[in-house]
Amino acid sequence: xxxxxxxxxxxxxxxxxxxMMFFLLPVVLTVVFAFTNMSTSTGILGGEYQxxxxxxxxxxxxxxxxxxxxxxxxxxYAVQPETLALFAAEFGEDRAAELDKLHGGAKFDxxxxxxxxLKELRxxxxxxxxxxxxxxxxxxxxxxxxxxxxxDDFALAITDLGVPERDRLALTEAAYTGWTFTTQNFExxxxxxxxxxxxxxSVIYVVLTLGFNVGFGLFLALSTFYLPSxxxxxxxxxxxxxxILPPVLYVLxxxxxxxxxxxxxxxxxxxxxxxxxxMRHTATHAWTFIVLINGCVGASLGMILFSxxxxxxxxxxxxxxxxxxxxxxxxxxxxxxxxxxxxxxxITSYQTLSLLTSFEYILLAxxxxxxxxxxxxxxxxxxxxxxxxGGNLEYGLGAAYALALVIIGILLSALYLRFxxxxxxxxKPRIEQ
Amino acid sequence: MKKMTSALALIAATAAAPVLAEDITITVWxxxxxxxDHYRIDNIRIAADMLSREAAxxxxxxNITVEGKRDFDGWDGFKQAVTLGAEAGNAPNIVVTSHLxxxxxxxxxxxxxxxxxxxxxxxxxxxxxxxxxxxxxxxxMQWGVPQDAESRPFFYWKETFAALGYSEAxxxxxxxxxxxxxxxxxxxxxxAKKAVDMGLVEKGYGFYPRVSNGPDYAQFYQSFGGxxxxxxxxxxxxxxxxxxxxxxxxxxxxxAGVTRRNHIGTEWDQWYSExxxxxxxxxxxxxxxxxxxxxxxxxxxxxxxxxxTLIPAGNDAGRANTVTHPLVYLLTDQxxxxxxxxxxxxxxxASEPRLNALHAIKSSHLAIGKAEAGLDLYSGDRWAAEATxxxxxxxxxxxxxxxxxxxxxxxxxxxxxxxxxxxxPEEAVAEVEAQLTATLGDELIVR
Numbered sequence: 009x010x011x012x013x014x015x016x017x018x019x020x021x022x023x024x025x026x027x028m029m030f031f032l033l034p035v036v037l038t039v040v041f042a043f044t045n046m047s048t049s050t051g052i053l054g055g056e057y058q059x060x061x062x063x064x065x066x067x068x069x070x071x072x073x074x075x076x077x078x079x080x081x082x083x084x085y086a087v088q089p090e091t092l093a094l095f096a097a098e099f100g101e102d103r104a105a106e107l108d109k110l111h112g113g114a115k116f117d118x119x120x121x122x123x124x125x126l127k128e129l130r131x132x133x134x135x136x137x138x139x140x141x142x143x144x145x146x147x148x149x150x151x152x153x154x155x156x157x158x159x160d161d162f163a164l165a166i167t168d169l170g171v172p173e174r175d176r177l178a179l180t181e182a183a184y185t186g187w188t189f190t191t192q193n194f195e196x197x198x199x200x201x202x203x204x205x206x207x208x209x210s211v212i213y214v215v216l217t218l219g220f221n222v223g224f225g226l227f228l229a230l231s232t233f234y235l236p237s238x239x240x241x242x243x244x245x246x247x248x249x250x251x252i253l254p255p256v257l258y259v260l261x262x263x264x265x266x267x268x269x270x271x272x273x274x275x276x277x278x279x280x281x282x283x284x285x286x287m288r289h290t291a292t293h294a295w296t297f298i299v300l301i302n303g304c305v306g307a308s309l310g311m312i313l314f315s316x317x318x319x320x321x322x323x324x325x326x327x328x329x330x331x332x333x334x335x336x337x338x339x340x341x342x343x344x345x346x347x348x349x350x351x352x353x354x355i356t357s358y359q360t361l362s363l364l365t366s367f368e369y370i371l372l373a374x375x376x377x378x379x380x381x382x383x384x385x386x387x388x389x390x391x392x393x394x395x396x397x398g399g400n401l402e403y404g405l406g407a408a409y410a411l412a413l414v415i416i417g418i419l420l421s422a423l424y425l426r427f428x429x430x431x432x433x434x435x436k437p438r439i440e441q
Numbered sequence: 442m443k444k445m446t447s448a449l450a451l452i453a454a455t456a457a458a459p460v461l462a463e464d465i466t467i468t469v470w471x472x473x474x475x476x477x478d479h480y481r482i483d484n485i486r487i488a489a490d491m492l493s494r495e496a497a498x499x500x501x502x503x504n505i506t507v508e509g510k511r512d513f514d515g516w517d518g519f520k521q522a523v524t525l526g527a528e529a530g531n532a533p534n535i536v537v538t539s540h541l542x543x544x545x546x547x548x549x550x551x552x553x554x555x556x557x558x559x560x561x562x563x564x565x566x567x568x569x570x571x572x573x574x575x576x577x578x579x580x581x582m583q584w585g586v587p588q589d590a591e592s593r594p595f596f597y598w599k600e601t602f603a604a605l606g607y608s609e610a611x612x613x614x615x616x617x618x619x620x621x622x623x624x625x626x627x628x629x630x631x632x633a634k635k636a637v638d639m640g641l642v643e644k645g646y647g648f649y650p651r652v653s654n655g656p657d658y659a660q661f662y663q664s665f666g667g668x669x670x671x672x673x674x675x676x677x678x679x680x681x682x683x684x685x686x687x688x689x690x691x692x693x694x695x696x697a698g699v700t701r702r703n704h705i706g707t708e709w710d711q712w713y714s715e716x717x718x719x720x721x722x723x724x725x726x727x728x729x730x731x732x733x734x735x736x737x738x739x740x741x742x743x744x745x746x747x748x749x750t751l752i753p754a755g756n757d758a759g760r761a762n763t764v765t766h767p768l769v770y771l772l773t774d775q776x777x778x779x780x781x782x783x784x785x786x787x788x789x790x791a792s793e794p795r796l797n798a799l800h801a802i803k804s805s806h807l808a809i810g811k812a813e814a815g816l817d818l819y820s821g822d823r824w825a826a827e828a829t830x831x832x833x834x835x836x837x838x839x840x841x842x843x844x845x846x847x848x849x850x851x852x853x854x855x856x857x858x859x860x861x862x863x864x865x866p867e868e869a870v871a872e873v874e875a876q877l878t879a880t881l882g883d884e885l886i887v888r
Binding site: 047048050051052055056060062065066069119123124127137138140141152153155185196201202263267269284285288289290291377381395400 | 517521524548549556557559561582674703705707708846862876880
């Protein structure tokens with residue numbers, strides 16, 4: 009490796025590192041998560057081994073024998089010679105003898121009942137809560153509800169309990185509380201009718217907003233192109249405002265504009281139009297405003313890029329066109345637009361990709377309503393993986409949603425590059441060959 | 442001999458060890474808490490003071506520092522903070538959260554059962570209402586302690602109600618009639634329509650429900666005969682008929698012009714100010730709304746203007762009901778067992794009637810135990826006393842089931858689709874059923 013190559017790599021390394029950390033790693037993790045049943049319940053970093061009461065009825069279905077289930081289901085606490093011996097070793101023979109007299113051979117369902125029994129010791133009572141907890145634990149014979157940190161601990165416990173060899177593997181697998189690999193997320197996505205609606209919503213959203221973004225951005229750039237530069241700058245600055253406003257504030261202003269007692273309703277009331285919530289009245293209303301809200305943000309980026317590339321076109325071409333008698337429209341159509349292919353390519357592909365994954369303005373404006381009609385794919389991923397009133401977030405399913413977006417995004421980028429002949433743009437200038 | 446040795450060892454241990462100061466920091470995170478809920482954290486501080494004093498009397502020096510946090514970015518932000526903190530091994534010691542989090546967090550191993558550290562048969566925990574304690578259990582274990590209680594009443598604006606032809610005596614008898622199933626949601630709908638037709642309230646303001654998903658909608662499912670779980674197996678229950686009728690009820694409300702089609706998603710601030718000032722004829726909310734109506738919204742004559750009952754029954758199959766959705770104190774799993782023990786003791790002390798009453802009255806919540814309800818501070822508060830009497834005995838809670846969140850979310854999405862006219866109630870129910878059967882599998886019984 010030459011020095012130059014090393015130097016080059018050295019200069020690239022921060023960028024490579026950033027790409028690794030902020031693109032490759034998230035993508036790889038998304039792929040991994042998408043093939044798991046990870047949720048709040050399973051935890052993220054792995055699980056432990058536990059059979060709880062509600063697991064019992066699930067066991068026969070996963071191939072654990074009836075007698076093994078019966079063994080597990082037995083009462084949790086028993087006053088029997090073995091447990092009494094443990095108790096005697098820790099808390100004294102006297103107490104053990106008294107407890108044997110009071111409850112010898114008894115079985116208790118839960119810890120609370122066991123503690124109550126221990127409270128009945130009179131001669132030398134266990135006065136402290138902590139002691140009673142420790143003592144009660146000595147009488148525990150069932151492993152129900154107990155957590156074992158490793159597979160081996162659990163295996164040992166069920167062997168001690170006398171679970172038959174043939175059931176141990178199935179039982180251990182059922183007892184694992186962490187996530188496991190599965191393809192069920194994709195089966196679910198395929199099966200659920202809602203998925204298709206979200207996909208359709210995303211298409212509507214991206215196509216409409218993109219059209220607005222590019223069209224309006226181009227319109228703003230062209231219309232300010234012919235203005236004196238100071239006026240043009242003022243106009244562009246105004247149109248840039250939506251982009252620099254914090255999204256929450258920006259959407260809040262739209263909310264004020266559109267709600268029942270908002271600006272639009274108030275303006276239209278004198279004309280006898282009933283006040284409605286203009287943003288949420290119907291799906292059409294909602295889409296209109298979502299496109300406007302997103303479009304005004306997106307258009308400003310297009311405007312800036314288009315304006316600067318318009319200015320890079322030599323003015324002489326315009327003068328020449330004017331001499332040939334071309335009017336403004338003809339100048340735009342035949343001189344300016346043909347030279348705008350690359351910026352339009354850039355804005356189109358960039359905006360498609362960012363719109364596909366963007367949902368924050370929709371979340372703030374309609375949250376997918378009314379009736380899920382503006383719930384786009386990315387928003388569904390967010391709702392599934394990160395927002396749930398009942399508390400159990402489905403990371404795995406959410407990642408499956410996101411993975412679909414990653415794949416579509418990569419396919420679309422490839423398509424765009426081909427369609428707009430990106431290779432021509434990066435081809436070596438012929439003059440240097 | 443053995444006893445002798447252990448006794449000797451004990452003496453040696455106490456004699457040799459000088460009184461060592463024990464410094465423990467307990468962090469408390471309270472979700473969904475606003476300014477008036479500060480006793481969720483402050484009570485733990487008071488408890489820490491008590492516990493240190495108790496230790497001092499035993500001759501031990503126990504210094505507990507309590508660090509509280511309740512400014513989270515909504516419930517989502519709070520739950521993410523707790524779960525990610527737990528994964529990273531630095532979860533707060535005590536969390537105040539919805540009882541619905543118990544099931545997933547227990548399965549994930551984020552929390553430890555409170556019953557491992559405190560005596561449930563001793564004061565003050567043995568004084569907490571049994572049905573509330575039950576709400577903090579999961580899989581046969583007591584995971585948490587109820588931090589407060591509430592319930593979700595049905596409200597009506599008295600002035601509008603009187604204009605509909607009801608007398609004072611009728612209003613006094615309302616809660617009994619609702620409870621007996623004599624006044625149903627259908628009667629309410631008829632009255633609401635009348636109120637709109639007579640011009641007493643604007644169109645869309647006859648019945649003015651909650652604007653987002655929440656436990657409230659489970660109540661309407663119950664009103665039409667739905668049950669959330671199968672008592673025998675503990676599985677979630679999807680009652681097709683009840684669900685369809687519940688969806689149909691909201692669709693009918695929209696068709697009759699008493700509820701707005703685009704009502705869901707209305708701004709909360711707008712909603713509060715409207716219902717607190719008589720813009721709606723009927724609505725439903727929570728017991729803590731009292732504080733908001735009489736405080737920020739400036740309703741100075743709550744009892745003169747607002748009547749409340751259980752959520753009425755919807756049909757003969759259903760019953761008048763109300764859901765209580767208590768927040769609970771939970772202990773997170775820590776490396777140091779001693780910290781968990783201290784945290785558990787603090788939670789127990791914070792559940793003392795006097796301390797909990799401070800929270801209940803300050804934040805318009807309900808008592809968690811019998812002794813608390815008898816305290817002067819509590820019984821002297823008209824709202825707390827009346828709400829306890831009318832609502833709490835009939836309150837049930839949503840089930841602690843790891844998949845209940847998905848169930849509740851799907852139920853609401855379906856309702857929204859029917860409500861906004863995207864689907865008919867039958868179509869919506871069929872889609873929700875298909876989705877839940879696919880996602881919950883064996884954990885769901887469809888009836």
